[in-house]
Amino acid sequence: MPENTTIDDNTLANLLPIYYKRLFPIYNMCKWLGYSEVQRENFHRREFSFTLKDDIYLRYQTFNDYNEFEKELLKRCPYKIDIGGIYNQIPKDSKNWTHGVLAVEERELVFDIDMTDYDDVRYCCSGSGICNNCWPLMQFALRIIDRALEDDFGFEHRLWVYSGRRGIHCWVGDETARKLTSQARNAIAEYLTVVRGGENTAKKVNLNYNMHPSLRRAAKIVSKGFEDYACNKQNFLGDDAKLSKFLTLLPQECRDEFGDKMRVGKTSSDRWKIFQNHYQKFTSKKVKLSQNLVDEIMFQYCYPRLDIEVTKGLNHLLKSPFCIHPKTGRVCVPIDVDKLESFDPLNVPVIDEICAQLERCDMINLDKKIKDYKKTDMKSYVEVFEKFIQRLEKTWKGNNLKQSDLKGMEGDF
């Protein structure tokens, strides 16, 4: 199991100023979060929160523009930046609120998937640990949700980000997505949820006889990688404890029967095959097994587990892309969905490394023309981000054109 890296507080405090000044993509962040050329229009009503050293937490930070944001960022060098919604008035001036009128006007549709929610179905790590053997869970989640967002809901602007430690986030920036009510967000999150029930429910997935097309699609995605993930990486039926845990997903009456059969197999893979074969043949007067049992089991082990609250709430904050994770020192980098297979969370840029890379470059030549991030491992990740923004930009450029057209026409009259 690879070591999860850590970074100490002092190193972090020393490096953050360099990171924010030279590597953090401030300009693009502002462009994105303002949904316009960096103007005051939206950006200045956007809520940020900064977590400073010693857990000092500043909520409701807003910035007039790019310059002010940069200034504050360099002054405070936050350990963590969270992004909130765009309010209808500036939240910082709480004195000026007319009561009840402060409201979030726009907010990206966001998803938060956290490895800790899978602790009952992964055997390699627990809590905040991750490794290459459980990472496929995030790959499943990303693929399934990404497809649903695009094919089912028609959202085109999706940014996936590795949280720097044990999970992934998704930001949907389409205008329609930003304007969704909390009810609509809740409905979407529910639509994407199939694993339900807490500690006291053994079988957490129960599908209708007729599986919804979105679930069929998900089942295809999962079944492609299930064997490799569950059998090879997790060895999920490898010992007695794991096997009996598996058997709790079946009705009480037939657990022994299946258990006896499966124990004959030597590897997880054998046992999984035996299970499927026996399930096909299984008949009994006493119990009726679900028609979709195999899918239900695969879903219980692999289907995305969303934190619905984060998606639902308009005023929930979510960690900003390109933050440094204060414990691991890893950069929260965007994930290129087309290259998901090769994305390795244990191998993303770490703040001390990229700062060192920058220093080396400075020593060799001081080429001012090359942007700093391009001299480091940040390059490919910033490019993913830029691609996301360029596509978004087209939407508001379109809008601006339409609007200036209208203005032009008014002028003619």
Add this chain to the structure above:
Amino acid sequence: MIIGGGRKQESVSRNIKREVVSPLLMYNSPPDGRLEFDEFASVAIERFSILQMFETIGARYMKGGNDYLSKLDTELRKLGFLKTILCSSKDTPIDEAELNKDIVSHFILRLAFCQTEELKRWFIQQECDLFRYKLNRIQNDQAIIEKFLQDNDLLYVPITDSEKDGIMDSLIEMGGSPNVIKNTHYFKINFLEVLDLVKTRRVLVKKGFAYVTIADFGSVLTHVFRTRLSKSLATLSRHIKEIEEDQRISDLLKILRERDIGENYSDTTARDHLTAESLDSHSIKSFPMCMRNLHEALKSNHHLRHYGRLQYLLFLKGIGLPLEESLKFWRNEFSKGSISVDKFEKEYAYNIRHSYGKEGKRTSYTPYSCLKIITSHMPGNNDYHGCPFKHFEREFLKQKLKQYGRSQDETNQIMDHADSNNYQIACQRYFEFAHKTEEIVPINHPNQYFEQSMRLINGNNRPGRQNPNQSIKMEHIKIEMTQ
């Protein structure tokens, strides 16, 4: 709509023209005609209590489920509301008087509930539930539904056969048989219009569009209803000033808005006399969270800031803490902090007496209702007033609930209501869990919370304020009106 004064003229039923002859109403335009003032007040109050009932029953049973519907049936029958819809026979002629009442009362309540976001949200939610309920009760009447669509310009066009072919596979996956699908009309609409179908994956969604059949139209119509209602309320709130110039109307609206008709808890003479010492134990057993929070804050900080002081002071007065005891209590707490007895007498005692009507103008101040606590004075730093279900940070609220002995499951249920902005229902659930009672006790007022709690704990059924559905007293309104 003209509201008559003076002599009783004709009744609602004959004088108001309604929009369409169908019990399913969109309330597009206010009725024309003249309405006797007495009747104006009574229909408004009746509808208000019906909406309250929808709220209470909706908090207890799963909306749309059988228990929910049958409970509503029984209650509505008792109240004699929606007789036509509840009648099982299809051929019953539509009772015009009933329809008129439905329309008129709806429009009056619009006036009362259009002013703040909080009120609007409450009203819209209950009206939507009522609409949904009606729909459910007549859903098999194709004619009514079609007429409704027509009357309201909801001209949905079915998708073409070739479009249908494109999604055929998915429709079959969802369990339709090819033949049935061929013969069914499908409509392509924005998924936002059928959120409850999306939520439960009961509809095919592609590229942001949901494919629904006529049978799914319940969701579509409720969505349309909600959207239109919230638009009209927004417009209306801009004109409310003109309407409120009529003093009598504005009084009525005020009463409806306060939502604690029947008693204002300012008269303490009839209540038990509490002692300062008993407050610690009462606060644990019988205070709503807002007050328990203030009590604890006062105990640990030996101080409360302005609004916190007011909220708590008046509450204590309302539950029957006599002036002398109150002075003793506050003096005692404050003196443990940085405030000397001397300073207390000079700066605080006067106000306490004042609030009991013993100084100054000698008006007796009224304890705050939930609505007032929820909607006024956002707490700032170092403030402890307000309603925990609305004003606490989520995580903090959760912690508190646990600390106060609520289980994980109870906490989740309470949080669900708080998250959907149903603060008082969250409080109601909290009450039920804390008292381990099955009884539904809608919470409109912290003092009512206390009294209901005492009633349950002491096991006597001394009529405190019962279910407000019954406790809305016509006489009370009338007195208010004639003053």
